Amino acid sequence: MTSTSTSPLRRALLATSAAIGGLALGLLPLPVAAQAYPNKPVKVIVTFPPGGVADTLGRLVTAPLQDVLGQPVVVENRAGSGGNIGGDAVAKSPADGYTLLMSSGGLVSVNPHIYDKMPFNPAKDIVPVASVARVAVFLVVRKDLPVNNAQEFIAYLKANPGKLSYGSPGNGSSPHLAGEMFKSMTGTDALHVPYKGAAPALNDLLAGQIDFSFDPGIALPHVQSGKLKLLAVGSPHRAAIVPDTPTVDEATGLKGFDADSYFGFYAPAGTPAAVVTRLNTEINKILGTTAVKERINAVGGAAAPMTPKQFSAKADEDSKRFGKLIRERGIKGD
Known part of the structure; x- marks a missing residue:
């Protein structure tokens, strides 16, 4: 009479076969979707x-x-x-x-x-x-500030020490560093007002709450519409969008100004x-x-x-x- 139970030898052979099959599956390449980035x-x-x-x-x-x-x-x-x-x-x-x-x-x-x-x-x-x-950053001032170029602006700052304020996207931002660089190189003083981003600083400049800023470019449409005045580019290079605007270096002789x-x-x-x-x-x-x-x-x-x-x-x-x-x-x- 044949036993219906699996012999120990047969069980061992089945286990070995399963292990080999599992190993073989493990060696197969992963599906393309699992390998690709991003999924x-x-x-x-x-x-x-x-x-x-x-x-x-x-x-x-x-x-x-x-x-x-x-x-x-x-x-x-x-x-x-x-x-x-x-x-x-x-x-x-x-x-x-x-x-x-x-x-x-x-x-x-x-x-x-x-x-x-x-x-x-x-x-x-x-x-x-x-x-x-x-x-680059752009030296922009409120439209009613009585200056028309960077040289006049420096003279106005010197005549009003500590009375003007400028905004930036925050302490240590490139517009802030540009402002400090400008003050250091011209021997002038102005109050720094930090914001949480360039857009809030621009809004207050447009509203006349601050007097100027070294803006990272988002103010340019407002310059074109006459709501702000652009005096210079705070870069070693002129900007393609305003090719006729001088750099701070060109406009003032502040050699090496680069923000x-x-x-x-x-x-x-x-x-x-x-x-x-x-x-x-x-x-x-x-x-x-x-x-x-x-x-x-x-x-x-x-x-x-x-x-x-x-x-x-x-x-x-x-x-x-x-x-x-x-x-x-x-x-x-x-």
């Missing part, structure tokens, strides 16, 4: 409020980027503390390429100099992904190199398109595609340049 929405945290230059540049790139990646790229604004709030959120996010940072370069080249303690270490906790634009900053994307440290390379490649292609270059020029900037290594080197260069000014002027964070 879900990507979030971009912008370190300044809507309407500012960081937000404008971020959305300018993320719109075509989501078409290329085939996934939604969602922008989230987290302003405050000179970009530290948004930067900290990204630094503490999973290093998988699904949370990115869009910020001015000041987050990594300026903030370590002005904050005694930061919630994260920009040199270790985030990595550069792609530079987007070199952003340019570079805005771009970052990711949490440890993000796979292949993901960083893919994002850098796609963003640089977007920056090479005529439409995007023209839009960046329209806010007073210039497209500045770089490799991550080049972007990192530029941040190091700016850190040395601005660090000297910060120490001399005793600038501190919020």
Whole structure:
């Protein structure tokens, strides 16, 4: 009579077969969807409020980027503390390429100099992904200020020491540093009023609550409409959108005046190199398109595609340049 039970030998053979089959399955390549990046929405945290230059540049790139990646790229604004709030959120996010940072370069080249303690270490906790634009600042004044050029403005400042005020997107922002650089080089004095972004500063300039600013480009439409007066460009180079406007150097003889900053994307440290390379490649292609270059020029900037290594080197260069000014002027964070 044949037993219906499985013999020990048969059970062993079945177990071995199952193990071999499992091993074979494990050696098969993963499905393409599991290997590909991205396979879900990507979030971009912008370190300044809507309407500012960081937000404008971020959305300018993320719109075509989501078409290329085939996934939604969602922008989230987290302003405050000179970009530290948004930067900290990204630094503490999973290093998988699904949370990115869009910020001015000041987050990594300026903030370590002005904050005694930061919630994260920009040199270790985030990595550069792609530079987007070199952003100049524009010396603009309220329309009823009795000056018509930069030389007259300097004379007016000297005649009214400490009586004028200027706004910036926050302590340590490039417009703030431009203002301090200008005061230092001209021997003048004015009250700095920090805001949480360039847009709020612009609103108060338009309302006459402050007298001038080194604006990162969003004020230019109001210059064209006659609501503000543009006196000079705070860059070594004239801006394509206002080619007839002199640089501060040209207008005043303040040699070497350079308040340019570079805005771009970052990711949490440890993000796979292949993901960083893919994002850098796609963003640089977007920056090479005529439409995007023209839009960046329209806010007073210039497209500045770089490799991550080049972007990192530029941040190091700016850190040395601005660090000297910060120490001399005793600038501190919020």
